[in-house]
Amino acid sequence: MSPDAASFTGLHAQARSVQPRTVALRRALHRQPEVGLELPRTRDAVVAALADLPVQVHLGRSVSSVVAVLEGGRPGPTVLLRGDMDALPMSEDTGLPFASQVDGTMHACGHDTHVAMLASAARVLAERRDQLAGRVLFMFQPGEEGFHGARYMIDEGLLDRSGPAGRPDAAYALHISATLPAGEVHVRPGPLMAAADTVRITVTGRGGHASAPHDALDPVPAAAAMVGALQTAVTRRIDTHHPTVLTIAHITAGTTNNVIPETAFMEGTLRTLSETTRAAVHDEIRRVCRYTAMAYGCSAEVEIDAGYPVTINDDDAAGRVGTLAGTVLGRNRVAAMPTPIMGAEDFSYVLAEVPGALAFLGGCPPHLDPAAAPPNHSNRVVFDEESMAAGVAVYAGLALAGL
Incomplete structure (x- = not known):
């Protein structure tokens, strides 16, 4: 990890400073969830959230994807950060004041938080362009819930040398979990998901x-x-x-x-x-x-x-996630996952092409026991919004750290 610890000073505090924007975007998406590969409202919300930032925005041709590229202040690697955007075809029973307004559709896997965290990470990084070596490729992806959205984006040239930012040197994603303590980052090398x-x-x-x-x-x-x-x-x-x-x-x-x-x-x-x-x-x-x-x-x-392939974390990249998260959030906020999860993820398509890692971000509300909280994909799942600041800081830190 090339930058020293001083490079990350204040990163979590900066992420907390943009928390009102993060929460506002998350709640707007939560009210208007969309399923599958065509997510026009979500796509437009992402474009609007990035509109005042110095990024190049590319829209998908075959699906409602958004790719944004932020150029750093000096040469360096290209780091891809992924946030998936789609919801699930199920009704919501959380009672939240910003609950889904679309019958039979709900952000029950936290993808609305992923989008909001990634958009805010872009804002934090834009403010630190002088510290950023290389460039960041922000991958806002539709169709993770069984629709192979990542594969569509790859087919459109996302990872090509002639793509929006050239071939990425590393790729990272965070996935929020309602059954992990809020603000913790859990990661492991090797096979992570089935x-x-x-x-x-x-x-x-x-x-x-x-x-x-x-x-x-x-x-x-x-x-x-x-x-x-x-x-x-x-x-x-x-x-x-x-x-x-x-x-x-x-x-x-x-x-x-x-x-x-x-x-x-x-x-x-x-x-x-x-x-x-x-x-x-x-x-x-x-x-x-x-x-x-x-x-x-x-x-x-x-x-x-055949569905999604095995999600396999690169050993070095998984280690970088743990080290970076410990530097930004504190070592007590990082945990090694003892075993893989038998769920599946289409970030596996990206990790099959680019060395990188997916990690889990704890999002269990403080008043709930993680062991008993409604899990992801539950009609009653609720995520701790404060934990999104940790996700923003980790996303931004991974880009600043480079390789």
């Missing part, structure tokens, strides 16, 4: 009267047997040192009580922490379903849709 694949299985038999199953080929017992067989395959065929979660979460078959259906449908999610394990489990799923179906006289069609 690959996430969707599994769909159609079992086909032969329909008939429910009173005469011997005249039909009932796909329901075959499907039921597959659920157990798949769990056994995970525990018997996959090394316990390679974490794997396979959950069948949806089963549909039949239309009424006295008809054996022709088909049964199941779907679920697969989470793994290495590409080798991921490929091995794909093979196991296909094998188990095929032969279990055959044992019942049925057939099985398996579709596996």
Whole structure:
């Protein structure tokens, strides 16, 4: 980390000084959440928040992304900072005075805080351009919640040498968590979050009267047997040192009580922490379903849709996050994560191309117990807004630190 500690003096206090702007933007976004890749209101709010700053703004062509580039006062590396912008298709039950005004849509994963923190980090860095070596690439990304928004931005040239700021030398993201103590930064090197694949299985038999199953080929017992067989395959065929979660979460078959259906449908999610394990489990799923179906006289069609890859933090970059956060916030505000999380993140696409790290920012309200607080993706989740100042300071510090 090239600058000395004096370079970060007052950074947290400066972040707190722009806190009214951070909170105002966060609450405006929270009231008007948008889902997916097309987020016109959110995009326009980001552009307005950056309008008076000395940044070059580039809008996405295929999605509602915003890329802003801040040039430093002298040559140096390019550091990418990411803030995702999309909400979730769910209703809000927090009772907040700035709760969602859009039916069935809620910022339940804290992406509104990410956007606000990143915009305020741009403001803090603009005031310190003379200290900034190189440039900062601010990545405001739509479609993180299953829509591969980062991949769209990469396809548009975000990381290319001819892109908005040239090829980034390092990339960082913060993700707020309602179940971590407010203002703490938690990070680990290596695999941080899982690959996430969707599994769909159609079992086909032969329909008939429910009173005469011997005249039909009932796909329901075959499907039921597959659920157990798949769990056994995970525990018997996959090394316990390679974490794997396979959950069948949806089963549909039949239309009424006295008809054996022709088909049964199941779907679920697969989470793994290495590409080798991921490929091995794909093979196991296909094998188990095929032969279990055959044992019942049925057939099985398996579709596996590849989701986000494993989110892997660069060892050195993860160490820089911990060191920087300790310098800016205090060592007692930094913790090493003991294990990865089996959730998924499309910042994985960026980290597959650029050395960097994603870290978690504690956002549990002080009056709640982190162990019992409603978590991210809950209809009742609430984030501590004071913790956003810590996020702003860390984002800005990572850019100032460079490599």
